[in-house]
Amino acid sequence: MFDLTFPDPSDDAAIVRWKEEVRAKPYRSYLYSYPHKTAYRELKPGLPLAQLWEKEPADSFFLYMHIPFCGARCGFCNLFTLADRQPGLHRQYVDALERQARQWSPFVSRKPFARFAIGGGTPTLLAPELLDRLFDIAEEVMGLNPEHASISVEASPDTVTPERLDVLRKRRVDRVSMGVQSFVEAESAAIYRPQKPLEVVRALERLKRYDFPVLNLDLIYGLPGQTVQSWLYSLERALAFQPEEIFLYPLYTREHTILKPQESRRDGTDLRMECYLAARDRLAAEGYVQSSMRRFAKPPAHSGKTVLPYGCQEEGLVGLGCGARSYTRQVHYATRYAVSRVASERIIREYISADSYETADYGMVLDSREEKRRYILKAVLHQEGLALPAYEERFGSPALEDCPELQVLLKAEWASSSDGILRLTDEGFAHSDAIGDGLISPQVRERMEGFVFA
Structure with a gap:
């Protein structure tokens, strides 16, 4: 190594x-x-959540819901997600998430939520009524006040429909994040991502009409067949829609993924670094401010909310759903992690059939x-x-x-x-x-x- x-x-x-x-x-x-999720192990005995959260010192919490379903698994993905469009399975999953929320609420709703995010997977793969129900769970069960919380939802181009966007606007979502990865059809095909550039453009035009305060777009550099020129072409296409945020991700080789990145050019230099530097300088010229290696942002439009502060160290993270992680100051915990379809499906089925979610059984004590x-x-x-x-x-x-x-x-x-x-x-x-x-x-x-x- x-x-x-x-x-x-x-x-x-x-x-x-x-x-x-x-x-x-x-x-x-x-x-x-x-610590990384691969550092988690079975906790013996399980830790009662009431005790874990009783003395959590954060002034406000972060509520996260994980929806582990996608239309297809991309070639670079090693997240906990399952390619499954079955409405019946989605409904069973949301039923379980609500059951978990009702059991957790007495432990974690004693402090306000400053942020609420729905990620995955692809949350907008859910039918509009199930997507709307997630907000009911957040507000009616967990006590989320949308007037004082920043609310973010992840989407994919093929799921950006008027019916789903109506739900997000009604629920006062102030950030929508969409993975584009590339505007070049051959590059999308190379990462096993079944999307056409026209589909991406239609989704972006629709998102702009709904005028969410923050539109975030994700792009990936280092894709098979990609050049610096084709990478900058995708970046320019993204900039044409004036997103408030852009996240730039390098392609990585990961366990149990199909895709392998380009290692280097003939002279031994890594093409990804050249792509990063070119994009960084281009975004700076457009007025974007870099806040990490990946995030570039402009000041967003004001949402009209008075959002509560939340610490950047991300303690007090309440993660609902199979695959979500939760962070207290001394214990991080989650459901078990897998990438393969067989193992992921088994873990999701176990989550759906569970009666009790009141102990942390898998994680790490810091x-x-x-x-x-x-x-x-x-x-x-x-x-x-x-x-x-x-x-x-x-x-x-x-x-x-x-x-x-x-x-x-x-x-x-x-x-x-x-x-x-x-x-x-x-x-x-x-x-x-x-x-x-x-x-x-x-x-x-x-x-x-x-x-x-x-």
Whole structure:
């Protein structure tokens, strides 16, 4: 395995070598949560949710619902999702989600929800009446106040119908996120994504007519057959619809996925980095502000809401549905994770048939070291950066001592510290995935490497 472990912060020569190694192989993995879901294991005995949430210190919570159904599984996808359009199965699933919500509500509804998101999968694959019912569950069972919560829903081009958009507008959704990935038909076909460019354009035109405060579009670079020129063509097509947000994702090789990315050009350079840099500069010229390696945004239109604040470290995340994760400060938990169709279908069936959801049976208990590591990692990989005084106030020790890797980033000039906040530089952002991978603790990495995919 190619090792990009952070060097000793006192070894200047090793830091120089490390920088060159990262530049040569900048793409390791996409670490969007910490600890990663492959570090989860069975919790014996199960932990009662009433006790987990009783002393959760967050002032507000994040409510998330996971809908693990898609029209088809894309070639790059290793998420917990099932290609299944059966309305009967969808209804059984929503029945189970409501049953789970009613059992969880006494534990988690004591504080307001600042955010509500429905993801997947493809939530808008559900029939309009089932989609509408999710909002009933959120408001009537969980106590969501749509006046004080930012509400986000994921969609795909083939499910953007007037009937579904009517539901989203009625329910005061202020962010719709749609995966496009590419506007080039051959590139979409290469990732086993059955969509036509005209279908994408029709969906975007319809979304613009509904005028949601935030439209987010996802694009992927490093696709088979893609060039920098074809990548920028897709970016320009997306920009023509003036989305408030654009997320740019590099293609990765993952366990149990069909697709493999282009490794490099003949000269050994990674095409993905060239695509990233070209897109980053183009978006900056259009007035987009970069807040992470992936997210570029303009100030959105005001939704008319007074949205409650929510911390970027994402504690107090209440995840309903099979495949959703929940985060308290010391325990992260979820249903079991799988990618294969057989295993995913079995887990979903078990969730649907369950009578009780009142214990956390699968996840990870975070010790103080992992709490610190998570706090640092989540802050450093975003533009807000790591507030060093706030860290020391919370944990009672300096972040630069608890995490010597931060000293390496400063010496490498991939991070800077000003007014008590440590932030990545532009080059540091460009290498966020390698930095994030390097910040995984040895204990969590060992658990991840020991995970067996079903």
